[in-house]
Amino acid sequence: MTVTESTDTDRTARPKRSGADAATAPAGAGLPAWSPEKTGLRSYHAPRWDEPLIHALSTPGQRGMLVPAPMAALPDRAPEAAVRRDTPVELPEIAQPQVLRHFLRLSQETLGADLNVDIGQGTCTMKYSPKINERFAGSPLSVGTHPRQAAETVQGTLQILSELQDCLAEVSGMDAISLQAGSGSAAIFGNASIVRAYHADRGEGDTRDEVITTIYSHPSNAATAKTLGYKVITLYPDENGFPDLEALRSAVSERTAALFITNPEDTGIFNPRITEYVEAVHEVGGLCVYDQANANGLLGIARAREAGFDLCHFNLHKTFSTPHACGGPAAGAIGARSHLSQFLPGPRIERVDGMYRFAEADPCAIADIRPGHGVIPNLIRAYVWIRALGAQGLREVSDIAVLNNNYALAKMLEIPGVEAPYAPSKHRVEQVRYSWQGLTDDTGVSSGELGQRMADYGFHYWTSHHPYIVPEPLTLEPTESYSRAEIDEYVNTLADIAAEARTDPETIHSSPLRSSIHTVDQDATTDPDTWATSWRAYRRKYLAESFTAPPRWTPAEDLPMRERAPKAHHR
Amino acid sequence: MRTLRLALVVNPIAGIGGPAGLIGSDGEEIQDLAIARGFRSRAQDRAAEFLRVLERAAPGAEVAIVGEGPLGFDVLSAGGDRVETVPRVSAESRTSPADTRAVVAAAIAANVDVIVFVGGDGTARDILDELGETGTVPVLGIPSGVKMHSAVFSRSPATAAALLASWEPDRDGCLRVEVADIDESARRSGIVTTRLYGTLPVPNRPRQLQGGKLGSSAPGSDSAAGLARALEESLDPEAVWVLGPGSTVRHVWDHLAEGALSDKESHSLSLLAVDISLPAGDGRVLKPGADAKEIEEATAGRRVQLVLSPVGGQGFLIGRGNQQLRPELLEHLGQKDLIVLATATKLGQLNGGPLYIDSGRRSVDEALTGYIRVLTGPGQTAMMRLEAG
Numbered sequence: 001m002t003v004t005e006s007t008d009t010d011r012t013a014r015p016k017r018s019g020a021d022a023a024t025a026p027a028g029a030g031l032p033a034w035s036p037e038k039t040g041l042r043s044y045h046a047p048r049w050d051e052p053l054i055h056a057l058s059t060p061g062q063r064g065m066l067v068p069a070p071m072a073a074l075p076d077r078a079p080e081a082a083v084r085r086d087t088p089v090e091l092p093e094i095a096q097p098q099v100l101r102h103f104l105r106l107s108q109e110t111l112g113a114d115l116n117v118d119i120g121q122g123t124c125t126m127k128y129s130p131k132i133n134e135r136f137a138g139s140p141l142s143v144g145t146h147p148r149q150a151a152e153t154v155q156g157t158l159q160i161l162s163e164l165q166d167c168l169a170e171v172s173g174m175d176a177i178s179l180q181a182g183s184g185s186a187a188i189f190g191n192a193s194i195v196r197a198y199h200a201d202r203g204e205g206d207t208r209d210e211v212i213t214t215i216y217s218h219p220s221n222a223a224t225a226k227t228l229g230y231k232v233i234t235l236y237p238d239e240n241g242f243p244d245l246e247a248l249r250s251a252v253s254e255r256t257a258a259l260f261i262t263n264p265e266d267t268g269i270f271n272p273r274i275t276e277y278v279e280a281v282h283e284v285g286g287l288c289v290y291d292q293a294n295a296n297g298l299l300g301i302a303r304a305r306e307a308g309f310d311l312c313h314f315n316l317h318k319t320f321s322t323p324h325a326c327g328g329p330a331a332g333a334i335g336a337r338s339h340l341s342q343f344l345p346g347p348r349i350e351r352v353d354g355m356y357r358f359a360e361a362d363p364c365a366i367a368d369i370r371p372g373h374g375v376i377p378n379l380i381r382a383y384v385w386i387r388a389l390g391a392q393g394l395r396e397v398s399d400i401a402v403l404n405n406n407y408a409l410a411k412m413l414e415i416p417g418v419e420a421p422y423a424p425s426k427h428r429v430e431q432v433r434y435s436w437q438g439l440t441d442d443t444g445v446s447s448g449e450l451g452q453r454m455a456d457y458g459f460h461y462w463t464s465h466h467p468y469i470v471p472e473p474l475t476l477e478p479t480e481s482y483s484r485a486e487i488d489e490y491v492n493t494l495a496d497i498a499a500e501a502r503t504d505p506e507t508i509h510s511s512p513l514r515s516s517i518h519t520v521d522q523d524a525t526t527d528p529d530t531w532a533t534s535w536r537a538y539r540r541k542y543l544a545e546s547f548t549a550p551p552r553w554t555p556a557e558d559l560p561m562r563e564r565a566p567k568a569h570h571r
Numbered sequence: 572m573r574t575l576r577l578a579l580v581v582n583p584i585a586g587i588g589g590p591a592g593l594i595g596s597d598g599e600e601i602q603d604l605a606i607a608r609g610f611r612s613r614a615q616d617r618a619a620e621f622l623r624v625l626e627r628a629a630p631g632a633e634v635a636i637v638g639e640g641p642l643g644f645d646v647l648s649a650g651g652d653r654v655e656t657v658p659r660v661s662a663e664s665r666t667s668p669a670d671t672r673a674v675v676a677a678a679i680a681a682n683v684d685v686i687v688f689v690g691g692d693g694t695a696r697d698i699l700d701e702l703g704e705t706g707t708v709p710v711l712g713i714p715s716g717v718k719m720h721s722a723v724f725s726r727s728p729a730t731a732a733a734l735l736a737s738w739e740p741d742r743d744g745c746l747r748v749e750v751a752d753i754d755e756s757a758r759r760s761g762i763v764t765t766r767l768y769g770t771l772p773v774p775n776r777p778r779q780l781q782g783g784k785l786g787s788s789a790p791g792s793d794s795a796a797g798l799a800r801a802l803e804e805s806l807d808p809e810a811v812w813v814l815g816p817g818s819t820v821r822h823v824w825d826h827l828a829e830g831a832l833s834d835k836e837s838h839s840l841s842l843l844a845v846d847i848s849l850p851a852g853d854g855r856v857l858k859p860g861a862d863a864k865e866i867e868e869a870t871a872g873r874r875v876q877l878v879l880s881p882v883g884g885q886g887f888l889i890g891r892g893n894q895q896l897r898p899e900l901l902e903h904l905g906q907k908d909l910i911v912l913a914t915a916t917k918l919g920q921l922n923g924g925p926l927y928i929d930s931g932r933r934s935v936d937e938a939l940t941g942y943i944r945v946l947t948g949p950g951q952t953a954m955m956r957l958e959a960g
Contacts, residue, residue, distance in 0.1 A: 233951070233952050234954070235923055236954070244923070244954070250941070468920075
């Protein structure tokens, strides 16, 4: 094998070499031949299966397993009897190998976090979820237990929950932790509920009807506050990209219930004046809630407590490595200072005389966010992840995540047409929101279309929450989980596509060309009339079958109807 | 820093249709109509304000070329001996595009550092016609038209002066930006079409330029309904409502009219004019397309609520497309009388603001500036800074 030096010009030249031809390495290096820096782009094509819905695969008489017959002697008044169906469920009849092939084919058509270099889903902290943690989460000692089981029979699980509470209290500096929420947004909803309960408890529930948040904080902050009936005031960024502090000072009043804010926000710029925001809200009697869904750049570096926050929350599926799991179940941990701990939802673990037990919920605790305790398998995964790393390891996670991000930033800014708005030539924390406005102006190719083209190389790519504040946005978050070679590969591919936008924009407009699907109709994806989330809905909407409508709850005539938020297109 | 040599040309009829509620100023008939209603162009005042601030901010700058009489010379306060005056071309009582072009031709010949013009999109097009697509002399507009879509304008006369005071041509260079204009006669029939005519070089100071107007994006029906709910909660039934131009206010009003106002009022708002809704008996009456004097008469001595939405991409709340809202009206109002509507998307396109006011009277602008709550939906607002343009 000969050594070929490839230059940047080579890398962006078209047509591309095939991956095999270009697989070269320094002679005698003794390393695997493939190096993304040298070889340009991957030769990739996603599997594409014309796989039908599983109901269409049903063959009468087939079955995957023999289900035990029901107990003959089931008493009439058994709970099961009340919910027993009179007619059989229309489940597909299909054998195990066909089930396996069906779902394997479908999974091949997706780009999961275990498959692609998933740094393109900024804000979501797509880090590696160590596989060994599945063994603990899946242990019969955990999955074989019942939520209502007596505490003395699940001491190990309770110990894990208790110590996880302690770890998260240490990481956040908060005095008490609730592990009940099953997702990040549920945890934010819990925090908003605590805010409401706190002010109601002080007799100010009616007067404090405003919640302040920022446009670069996660939309769930505004959404959960609105769900609870708060008026929401949104702060926009000042010229430095920080929420306008003077706007906050103008907004706060005796009507302020709380500030919900992220730091760093989606821009990845740490707000060094965060305590001034907190003080401005505290001065009028409001609470400060720190959205730490993504705390991946701050472990062991900065804590909610020192910044003066009253409440915070973590998404354990972001910073603490549990899988995102296609929309859940996830886990959200709420942290509260001592003056709010009595409002925390759900059972918390305490240790008395060497035994762990569920603490009695305080009478003023907010309503349960979900039944029982939290999502135990995810809490175990997060616990194991923390214990495997230790305090120094957590700090190292953030150090590497920040280093990776700034490495990617430096490489990205070499691409003509992209910039990182705000804080020029400053380092960012764990993520950056870039803008392709320059490239779009030059070529007419949008950021969303670059994302479509990235799919042709097996990469996922995300723009930003809506509304777009940074024009033609892209949000990258490399976390600590990706090697330098992988970050290079991602950014080099993006650089090549940006060059392609200048020479062959039509190809990008019509991409993806090598993915499992081509472009989707955006309007259709945001129109509920086109959605079929069940076989029955599919038959009704697409096969024009009619069903007797099941009884539905109908609102009272005088019930005020809520306005729906406008539809937003992701990408 | 070397002396900045500039050419100045004023279009003395620019924007005359604005306070008259005529949507634009193109065409002699429109201009005659505005004059007959007793309105005059603000271009001379704007030029004078520019020179006043420039003298303070950039004492070294000098006007080297100026148009004759109302084309610029009249507003020069002093000096004039070193100025080359370009004679008027038009013989009639009214100035013409040829006058603007003559000044530009002289400016090119004299190799000035920048051509400053006071006018609107039409004036910018006249300059483009003379300078050509390949012209390299930088141009800076002082906004004096009705609603400017071109990106060659500073935000106000004072901003133009400040921009030139800090701009060093050799160091900072230029940007090429778009010259665009709408078809005004089509616009008066409710059809808004913007056409791109070409590009001109402007001083490379994007933060002090007002930027091109983004195409109208009427709020989707969901957000218009939400904004209508928010507006309804803010409106005082006893007040005179002065309803600004633009697709946001119009669509939100349509939703309001469908619901809460259904029995009282069925008129649609004009897309590009200022309309007034007055309490009358049990209901309200709508007076569409009011000019400045009519608005001032209808609101005298009464509670007034101004319903406005910023110009997309530019952020102007007052002073673009709504010159009917004169300082004479605004001086009686405070921030509490402003109801500002915008979708979150529109605010996003403004990168979080600020919003601007350029009423023509600085004291009025300053009285209304500060942080305001912009309604973005039911129960939701955005805190935005309102600044003098």
